[in-house]
Amino acid sequence: MPPASPSPLPSPERRRFLAGLGALALAGGLGLRPTLVDASFDPSRLRQSMQRQYGQRGLAVLEEWFELLERLRDADLRRRLEGVNDFFNRRVRWIDDIRAWGQEDYWATPLEALGKGEGDCEDYSIAKYVTLKQLGVPGDQLRMIYVRARIGRGRNAQAHMVLGYYETPSAEPLVLDNLVPSITPASQRTDLDPLFSFNSQGLWAGGSSESRADPLARLSRWRRVLDRMREQGFI
Amino acid sequence: MSLIKQLWLTIAVLLLLAFGGSLFIGVSTSRHYIEQEVEIKNADNANALALTMSQMEKDPVTIGLLMAAQFDTGHYRRIELRDPDGEVIDLREGPEQVEDVPNWFVDLVHFDVRPGSAVIQDDWRQYGTLTLESQHSFAYRSLWRSTLALLGWFALAGAISLALAAWIVHSIRSPLRSVVEQARDIGYRRFATSPEPRTRELKEVVQAMNQLSTSVAEMLGRESERLDALRKRLQHDPVTGILNRSAFLEQLAIMLESHDRRATGSLALVRISRLGEVSEHLGHAETDRLLKTLAQELEQLGNVRGEGVAGRLSGSDFALLVPGTVEPAPLGRELTHRLGTLQEGLEEVAVGLPSALIAYAQGDRPAALLASLDGALATAENRGDLAQLIAEGPQRLPLFNTHADWRQALTQSLQDGVYLGRFPVLDAEGKLLHLECPSRLRLKGEWRQASVFMPWISRLQLDTQLDMAVARETLREIDRHGKPLGINLSPASVCNARFVLDLRGLMQSYRHAAAKLWLEVPESMVIHDLESFRSLCRELQPFGCRLGLEHVGREFRRISDLQALGLSYLKIDASLIRGIDGSREQQTILRGMATLCHSIGILAIAEGVDTLQEAELLHELGMDGVTGPGIRQLDRPGG
Numbered sequence: 019m020p021p022a023s024p025s026p027l028p029s030p031e032r033r034r035f036l037a038g039l040g041a042l043a044l045a046g047g048l049g050l051r052p053t054l055v056d057a058s059f060d061p062s063r064l065r066q067s068m069q070r071q072y073g074q075r076g077l078a079v080l081e082e083w084f085e086l087l088e089r090l091r092d093a094d095l096r097r098r099l100e101g102v103n104d105f106f107n108r109r110v111r112w113i114d115d116i117r118a119w120g121q122e123d124y125w126a127t128p129l130e131a132l133g134k135g136e137g138d139c140e141d142y143s144i145a146k147y148v149t150l151k152q153l154g155v156p157g158d159q160l161r162m163i164y165v166r167a168r169i170g171r172g173r174n175a176q177a178h179m180v181l182g183y184y185e186t187p188s189a190e191p192l193v194l195d196n197l198v199p200s201i202t203p204a205s206q207r208t209d210l211d212p213l214f215s216f217n218s219q220g221l222w223a224g225g226s227s228e229s230r231a232d233p234l235a236r237l238s239r240w241r242r243v244l245d246r247m248r249e250q251g252f253i
Numbered sequence: 254m255s256l257i258k259q260l261w262l263t264i265a266v267l268l269l270l271a272f273g274g275s276l277f278i279g280v281s282t283s284r285h286y287i288e289q290e291v292e293i294k295n296a297d298n299a300n301a302l303a304l305t306m307s308q309m310e311k312d313p314v315t316i317g318l319l320m321a322a323q324f325d326t327g328h329y330r331r332i333e334l335r336d337p338d339g340e341v342i343d344l345r346e347g348p349e350q351v352e353d354v355p356n357w358f359v360d361l362v363h364f365d366v367r368p369g370s371a372v373i374q375d376d377w378r379q380y381g382t383l384t385l386e387s388q389h390s391f392a393y394r395s396l397w398r399s400t401l402a403l404l405g406w407f408a409l410a411g412a413i414s415l416a417l418a419a420w421i422v423h424s425i426r427s428p429l430r431s432v433v434e435q436a437r438d439i440g441y442r443r444f445a446t447s448p449e450p451r452t453r454e455l456k457e458v459v460q461a462m463n464q465l466s467t468s469v470a471e472m473l474g475r476e477s478e479r480l481d482a483l484r485k486r487l488q489h490d491p492v493t494g495i496l497n498r499s500a501f502l503e504q505l506a507i508m509l510e511s512h513d514r515r516a517t518g519s520l521a522l523v524r525i526s527r528l529g530e531v532s533e534h535l536g537h538a539e540t541d542r543l544l545k546t547l548a549q550e551l552e553q554l555g556n557v558r559g560e561g562v563a564g565r566l567s568g569s570d571f572a573l574l575v576p577g578t579v580e581p582a583p584l585g586r587e588l589t590h591r592l593g594t595l596q597e598g599l600e601e602v603a604v605g606l607p608s609a610l611i612a613y614a615q616g617d618r619p620a621a622l623l624a625s626l627d628g629a630l631a632t633a634e635n636r637g638d639l640a641q642l643i644a645e646g647p648q649r650l651p652l653f654n655t656h657a658d659w660r661q662a663l664t665q666s667l668q669d670g671v672y673l674g675r676f677p678v679l680d681a682e683g684k685l686l687h688l689e690c691p692s693r694l695r696l697k698g699e700w701r702q703a704s705v706f707m708p709w710i711s712r713l714q715l716d717t718q719l720d721m722a723v724a725r726e727t728l729r730e731i732d733r734h735g736k737p738l739g740i741n742l743s744p745a746s747v748c749n750a751r752f753v754l755d756l757r758g759l760m761q762s763y764r765h766a767a768a769k770l771w772l773e774v775p776e777s778m779v780i781h782d783l784e785s786f787r788s789l790c791r792e793l794q795p796f797g798c799r800l801g802l803e804h805v806g807r808e809f810r811r812i813s814d815l816q817a818l819g820l821s822y823l824k825i826d827a828s829l830i831r832g833i834d835g836s837r838e839q840q841t842i843l844r845g846m847a848t849l850c851h852s853i854g855i856l857a858i859a860e861g862v863d864t865l866q867e868a869e870l871l872h873e874l875g876m877d878g879v880t881g882p883g884i885r886q887l888d889r890p891g892g
Contacts, residue, residue, distance in 0.1 A: 161372070161379075163374070163377075182377070184379065186337070187337030187338070187379050188336070188337035188338065188378060188379060189378070190377050190378060191377055191378075204377035205377065212374050212376060212377050213307060213308070213374065214303070214304050214307050214374055215372055215374050215379070216300075216371070216372070219370075238296075
């Protein structure tokens with residue numbers, strides 16, 4: 019009788035084991051790890067976004083903005099503030115949101131404001147805030163301030179927003195306003211009554227620029243605009 | 254790993270994966286959701302409070318009151334107000350209350366909720382930063398509760414799944430076991446069929462094995478029928494179907510020479526008087542029918558009485574040999590009754606059916622017995638048509654005179670212990686297969702052979718005691734010397750369920766010895782009580798002992814019914830062995846029997862071998878073993 023020779027085929031048990039392992043790995047992959055959005059200042063992405071949304075004209079303005087960043091990189095603080103303030107006050111025409119964006123209160127990103135060439139008071143403030151941060155001004159020294167403005171002869175009260183620069187947290191801020199070309203200390207702006215201020219401090223954990231891409235971000239208008247900025251390549 | 258174990262493992266792993274996975278997903282989703290909700294609440298409340306404070310007088314009392322009001326009426330863990338330089342202006346803090354949740358769970362879940370913070374404006378300046386944390390210890394509790402509830406449900410679902418799995422595994426396992434069992438049986442050449450299971454794959458296997466078994470059984474049936482036809486032509490009377498003269502006389506001689514229960518019994522002779530006249534009157538065919546009927550009556554009587562053998566000695570003389578029946582008178586009465594019935598059935602012609610009986614014992618000469626019977630029959634024939642005479646045999650002095658004496662003596666000797674005779678059974682190389690051990694009992698100061706006491710053992714119904722004593726002694730003997738020993742069991746013992754149980758218990762205590770025990774029962778057992786024999790096989794086979802049949806001849810054709818029992822050996826009756834060297838037909842029959850036995854893994858052993866030449870021839874014919882008066886072991890004297 020011939021001896022029974024063991025078959026050299028690969029053991030099916032091992033194959034089964036590997037398949038099980040694969041399934042486990044797949045299950046792990048399907049788990050609940052939050053997706054990380056890699057976010058940082060990205061000129062090429064900005065150019066793409068601008069090209070896509072506003073074409074050649076928008077791109078030209080964006081290039082000017084890049085030049086501004088380049089020019090002010092080594093300038094002192096005062097010149098940086100003035101340069102940024104002037105740039106946006108000149109490049110962006112003041113207009114109501116309802117006319118610019120077709121909705122009551124739309125917070126535009128700097129890219130949208132520059133591309134369209136039009137914007138509301140908060141669009142100015144946001145654009146200046148982002149640009150100054152890009153120029154290395156610490157975020158906690160910049161605050162967007164809701165103010166009650168008395169404009170024109172009738173001194174009509176109107177809701178307005180300006181960007182304040184606080185040298186120290188307890189100091190009196192410098193006001194960057196789209197209605198007034200020069201930057202003045204707040205105490206000289208008797209036409210404005212501050213109500214409340216905010217910035218992006220504390221929105222991101224540990225100062226990281228990575229956001230937990232959770233739906234929480236889309237619930238608040240301020241965070242929504244920050245989110246869009248990240249998508250477009252600002253921060 | 255066994256299939257069943259793999260199944261269980263797979264089921265367990267699947268259950269754990271499913272339940273563990275959904276538990277993990279459930280808990281982590283809830284955790285994420287709670288974190289988000291609390292975070293939104295923190296941010297919104299901080300902003301709302303900061304907004305309110307921005308519009309108010311920054312008087313410490315007012316600020317403090319406002320914070321206290323918010324803290325006391327809301328659900329907060331901490332509300333903190335720091336001035337722009339980081340100095341604490343006001344702080345409200347409550348304890349974290351995590352009740353009835355185990356610490357490890359809190360550590361495991363550990364909500365990571367960022368506090369909400371907002372800056373309070375004092376005109377253009379910043380008055381301070383408000384940081385606010387909501388109380389979220391309740392979330393641990395609700396999460397713990399929901400985890401427990403989930404676990405409870407999983408335990409329930411798991412229990413149901415396991416019960417279901419157990420049922421499935423069971424429904425696979427039992428047919429699988431029987432398939433394995435059947436395959437193993439076939440491996441041992443036991444070709445039994447088994448019921449088809451419902452599982453499709455197993456069903457196909459069982460169908461295939463059943464087919465194999467059936468075709469083997471058919472082949473066995475065919476072949477054994479053929480051999481039986483050959484044997485009948487050799488040994489049986491063609492008209493009546495019972496043994497012919499020479500075969501009957503052979504049988505008688507074997508019994509008279511044997512040392513067991515068959516050596517004592519009764520012999521009856523029946524004659525059809527005036528057969529010539531009857532034949533003339535009835536015609537040839539009718540006469541043959543009458544002869545056949547008479548033969549059948551005798552055969553039936555023999556079967557009823559045990560191992561009876563009927564034969565036709567001449568045209569009109571019929572004989573019946575009933576071993577074990579010491580008293581001829583009751584047998585004679587039964588015979589007369591049957592003959593009477595037969596005679597009444599024949600209305601056209603008066604048939605004389607005289608008979609004569611004689612008791613025989615070991616050592617009697619067949620010729621003398623037949624002569625006495627002949628004389629008695631002649632006298633009976635003269636007396637009348639149904640006359641019967643009981644002939645006087647050779648004078649013998651009985652050991653004991655009364656039943657009571659016999660019982661007392663036998664019981665006593667059984668208590669004293671049995672002595673085992675030894676007759677070797679050798680294989681073709683002269684090696685020992687086993688030693689046959691007929692029992693001896695000490696009666697009146699001498700060791701007496703079975704032929705002396707066996708009839709009385711049967712009559713006093715001491716079979717089970719004797720067999721038990723023999724079995725015990727044999728197992729002890731094997732335990733001492735390690736040689737395989739063989740004993741025979743009487744049909745009365747095998748039919749006794751109590752005896753079978755006792756024997757099983759005995760073998761349990763001699764497990765090693767039991768594997769060297771050879772047990773045999775007479776062939777007639779399988780005709781009379783196949784069921785008892787089957788249950789004996791079932792009970793004892795697990796011990797590894799060999800089971801076999803002795804004196805096999807007439808019932809060899811039933812081998813196809815027997816093969817599924819798992820028999821180890823058959824001992825072929827001496828009537829087929831005697832004179833083997835002179836008879837071609839006998840050789841053909843034996844060769845066929847040996848071949849058939851081998852095809853189903855059964856040893857064929859020849860009984861009653863007289864000479865070494867015969868033994869040699871038998872081995873050439875394929876017999877696995879020989880035993881008999883001519884067989885001696887070289888190293889020790891047999892018997």
